[in-house]
Amino acid sequence: MNHKTALFxxxxxxxxxxxxxxxxxSEWCSNAPILEExxxxxxxxxxxxxxxxxxxxxxxxxxxxNQTEDDLAYKRGERRFLNALITELPxxxxxxxxxxxxxxxxxxxxxxxxxxxxxxxxxAAIAAKTIKEVKYHYAHASDWVLRLGDGTPESHTRMQxxxxxxxxxxxxxxxxxxxxxxxxDLGIAVDSESLKPIWEQKVNALxxxxxxxxxxxxxxxxxxxxxxxxxxxxxxxxxxxxLQRAYPDAQW
Amino acid sequence: xxxxxxxxxxxxxxxxxIKDPEIPALSIQxxxxxxxxxxxxxxxxxxxxxxxxxxxxxxxxxxxxxSLLESNHISPVTVSLIYSPAWTTDWMxxxxxxxxxxxxxxxxxxxxxxxxxxxxxTIPCPQCLSTNTMMLSRFGSTACKCLYKCNDxxxxxxxxxxx
Numbered sequence: 001m002n003h004k005t006a007l008f009x010x011x012x013x014x015x016x017x018x019x020x021x022x023x024x025x026s027e028w029c030s031n032a033p034i035l036e037e038x039x040x041x042x043x044x045x046x047x048x049x050x051x052x053x054x055x056x057x058x059x060x061x062x063x064x065x066n067q068t069e070d071d072l073a074y075k076r077g078e079r080r081f082l083n084a085l086i087t088e089l090p091x092x093x094x095x096x097x098x099x100x101x102x103x104x105x106x107x108x109x110x111x112x113x114x115x116x117x118x119x120x121x122x123x124a125a126i127a128a129k130t131i132k133e134v135k136y137h138y139a140h141a142s143d144w145v146l147r148l149g150d151g152t153p154e155s156h157t158r159m160q161x162x163x164x165x166x167x168x169x170x171x172x173x174x175x176x177x178x179x180x181x182x183x184x185d186l187g188i189a190v191d192s193e194s195l196k197p198i199w200e201q202k203v204n205a206l207x208x209x210x211x212x213x214x215x216x217x218x219x220x221x222x223x224x225x226x227x228x229x230x231x232x233x234x235x236x237x238x239x240x241x242x243l244q245r246a247y248p249d250a251q252w
Numbered sequence: 253x254x255x256x257x258x259x260x261x262x263x264x265x266x267x268x269x270i271k272d273p274e275i276p277a278l279s280i281q282x283x284x285x286x287x288x289x290x291x292x293x294x295x296x297x298x299x300x301x302x303x304x305x306x307x308x309x310x311x312x313x314x315x316x317x318x319s320l321l322e323s324n325h326i327s328p329v330t331v332s333l334i335y336s337p338a339w340t341t342d343w344m345x346x347x348x349x350x351x352x353x354x355x356x357x358x359x360x361x362x363x364x365x366x367x368x369x370x371x372x373x374t375i376p377c378p379q380c381l382s383t384n385t386m387m388l389s390r391f392g393s394t395a396c397k398c399l400y401k402c403n404d405x406x407x408x409x410x411x412x413x414x415x
Contacts, residue, residue: 036389036399043391050306054335125336129305132338132415133395140390 003186006179007120008063009082010189012072013177013225014111015055016083019073021104022048023236024091033094040140044101047133054126074244078234079227084173086166088233095148095158099166102141106203107173108134110195119187142206149210160212167215169230174199177225258326263289263296266324270316273309274394277355280313284343287334295328296321301339303415304395341415353378358400358411375411377402387411 025045032038056069067075086104091097112134115127148155174192176184183189207214223229243250267289270280280286280300288299298317302310314331321329341360344352349359358378374383382404389399397410 036391039389039393040391043395046306046308046395047304048306050302050304054305121336125334125338128338129302129335133304136390 003182004062004064006177006183007188008059009177010180010183011055011059011062011123012080013082013180015052015059015069015072016081017087017104018048018055019052020081020083020233020236021087021100022046022052023240024087024089024097025101027091028097037094041097044137044140047130047137051126051130051133054129058122058126070244074241078229078237081229081233081237082177082227083224083233084169084175085221085224085230086169086173088230088236089166089169090232092162092165093158095155096162096165098141098144098148099159099162101137102145102206103166103170103203104173105134105137105141107195107199109138110199111190111192114190114195117187118189123188145206145212146210149207149212156211159210163207163212164215168219168221171220172222172224175222175225258291260289260291263291263298263321263326266320267298267317269320270313273312274396275352275355275357277351278348282345282348282351284339284341285313295330296326297330297332299332299334301334303339305335307395339415341412352412356409357397358409360412360414375400377405377407378409379407380405385409 022045025041025048028038028041029045030038032041052073053069056072060067060069060072086100089096089100108130112127112131115123116131118124118127145159149159150156151159174196176191176193180189181191184191204214221230264281264286267286268279268281270286272278272280272283272285275283283303285300285303286298287301290297290299298321300310300313300317310333314333317331318329321327344360352359356378358375361375375385375387376383377385377400380402382402384403385400386403387398387400388408392399392410396415397412399408400411401408
């Protein structure tokens with residue numbers, strides 16, 4: 001694989017992550033427990049969509065086959081999506097979605113801070129834009145994880161259940177596609193595996209403060225960097241890509 | 253056909269008419285969203301930057317720019333989105349912030365902050381200027397704003413976040 005294909009896939013990895021998380025967040029629209037959270041979650045959805053748009057647009061430019069960000073979002077099959085598994089899991093209850101928001105945004109804080117130093121000026125510019133927004137997501141999600149974890153017996157139980165359920169999918173977020181190492185050597189991409197210790201330190205501290213216990217045993221699911229997904233991505237794409245599949249190249 | 257007689261300054265002056273559809277009191281220049289106008293043999297390119305990356309107003313702003321310039325016989329017009337340097341509320345002038353306040357939105361107070369610390373700041377009410385206010389929600393009707401209420405005049409209001 002050459003450097004161009006690796007960069008194309010790297011942009012898909014980051015862009016798909018934002019796109020699929022945006023999709024899940026937008027499902028909260030009109031369904032959140034309170035109005036303020038409806039606004040917050042849909043704001044996050046919008047931020048992620050903007051980030052996905054910029055990254056997939058750049059992916060199309062890198063590939064050089066005249067594919068727009070819409071082509072990449074609407075015309076790829078499941079196996080070509082490189083989003084981390086954690087983003088595609090169903091929303092569950094508010095605790096589960098909030099916890100995912102927290103774990104992802106804590107990762108994105110490290111990822112986009114490191115990407116600010118990328119030798120690729122487009123990726124560095126997208127990182128500069130994204131990091132400002134991710135700080136809000138992280139602050140907001142941290143508040144809620146604390147409040148619910150260290151809250152009532154009911155909210156604590158729901159948060160702990162969410163943590164037990166999501167934990168097998170966390171490791172996959174840090175997995176490096178073998179071809180990305182070249183990009184790391186060139187100072188273009190961030191070695192996601194290297195972000196894990198600092199992420200763990202921050203996440204473990206907050207989860208402990210929230211009186212939550214991290215599962216220490218159990219299976220760890222991987223595969224997203226190879227396009228191997230959970231059973232939940234297919235139905236997302238069915239809905240998201242319906243119009244372009246029913247009416248190819250429809251525009252408005 | 254490229255109209256070569258028009259200058260960058262004239263185009264920039266025309267673009268004063270383009271408002272942010274969410275905050276019609278301010279032009280895109282006053283918001284700091286208009287970054288540059290480039291005139292060359294291929295036509296006119298207007299470079300704009302989004303406030304927030306998913307800002308849905310960008311499509312409308314781009315369409316407004318095209319139709320305004322084309323109705324002034326300037327074509328072809330390309331509107332390009334640029335991301336670097338990332339937009340910041342620091343680019344809003346004190347006059348622009350005052351216009352925003354008069355319109356009813358509490359403007360961003362500080363120069364670009366490194367943390368979302370809105371909850372800790374005292375945001376004066378844009379109506380009665382009281383500083384006895386409280387945050388209701390960190391997020392509002394658009395990505396760039398959050399919700400406050402004034403404990404003195406009892407009016408709810410929006411605050412444009414420092415970004």
